[in-house]
């Protein structure tokens with residue numbers, strides 16, 4: 001019975017299983033796809049740009065020591081956000097600054113394959129791929145087993161003291177809770193109506209003048225964003241997307257025209273490099289209608305033996321690239337909860353997981369609700385935070401310490417409260433006012 005079953009072998013499932021392997025005698029991961037390596041049906045978003053933020057990279061390396069070095073040796077591209085990446089956020093280009101930590105640019109299946117291989121090297125972890133998670137079995141108000149199926153008449157029941165729903169956005173823990181008695185958790189949703197397009201490109205190594213990554217965030221003035229970065233296999237991946245229904249076309253020429261409306265005019269090297277590359281064969285589309293957070297932490301009485309992780313609990317707008325790191329933060333929350341024993345594990349875990357991902361949800365919420373096309377009024381606190389963040393972003397175009405503070409928050413290395421440190425506030429006050437910049441520009445124009 002000291003057996004934990006994880007439904008779903010996406011990143012949240014793999015990281016949860018890693019942590020559970022330290023606390024349970026046996027862990028079984030059940031995955032619907034056959035896992036033969038490479039892109040797969042159950043993770044369609046895996047074909048799109050998936051950079052790993054510094055905090056996600058750090059946690060994954062902590063859980064699987066040396067895995068980042070293995071990934072880099074196999075071709076993944078480490079980058080220092082403000083030294084080797086061009087970051088344009090909130091319409092402002094962050095200035096260069098020394099960045100102690102690194103992100104990792106790679107494709108999603110490549111990351112998952114490496115992490116999975118390391119997980120399955122643990123002696124007490126088993127993977128059942130090609131099996132569908134049906135439901136936990138509940139007896140006397142607690143989970144006692146997990147039912148899985150390979151075909152309509154090929155069912156198995158695995159004894160289980162704990163079942164983890166890590167089935168991504170299709171997660172069903174909320175339904176199972178409703179069926180078992182505790183009821184559905186409250187749900188928060190933000191309709192962002194994001195559409196994505198992605199292609200792989202052959203570009204020269206110095207296509208970005210030596211930089212490894214270009215990231216342009218969407219803004220209310222231009223609800224389009226893009227990411228271009230080098231990945232393993234000497235390729236570049238280009239994703240572009242738009243909020244509120246402003247989606248890229250899927251024909252290669254139209255897609256590049258869309259990208260041209262995102263790349264800042266001052267970056268004169270980017271579009272010529274993209275247009276000179278052999279044309280992409282196909283533009284893969286993706287849709288992301290809404291961000292969803294299920295508040296399992298608010299359940300009056302969680303079901304003993306059932307928890308959830310990753311996108312099945314908190315799935316944010318992909319334009320911010322935080323989802324995998326959020327799953328990693330939840331895995332740490334699970335590890336720390338387990339370290340304090342199993343008593344009331346579900347409630348303690350849900351609360352810790354919510355706290356761990358609160359900055360992710362709040363950062364995305366503040367940014368999303370600033371778009372007039374996104375339904376919902378931002379709460380006063382979000383509006384004030386949004387205004388202050390805009391100041392910090394403007395200051396980050398010229399003040400390296402401010403740029404670093406901001407990059408560390410969006411890289412999830414520091415909580416948003418780090419932006420309230422006196423040095424950042426001083427820089428935001430000195431350099432962040434839009435009027436000061438306008439006046440300076442006017443003066444510059446008059447002088448010339």
Ligand SMILES: Cc1cc2nc3c(=O)[nH]c(=O)nc-3n(C[C@H](O)[C@H](O)[C@H](O)COP(=O)(O)OP(=O)(O)OC[C@H]3O[C@@H](n4cnc5c(N)ncnc54)[C@H](O)[C@@H]3O)c2cc1C
Pocket residue numbers: 007008009010011012013030031032033041042043045046048049050051052053131132133134166167168169170196286288309310311312315318320321322323324325327
């Ligand atoms: C277009 C796009 C771009 C993104 N870019 C980034 C990025 O740059 N950086 C970043 O950090 N995040 C990014 N994300 C978010 C990221 O993909 C998710 O947050 C992350 O995949 C969550 O991992 P997960 O394990 O919770 O879910 P998933 O990765 O979706 O995994 C769920 C797993 O459950 C399995 N499953 C489902 N149903 C069953 C069942 N019944 N039985 C058994 N198995 C089942 C699936 O096959 C799959 O393996 C992006 C998302 C999108 C949509």
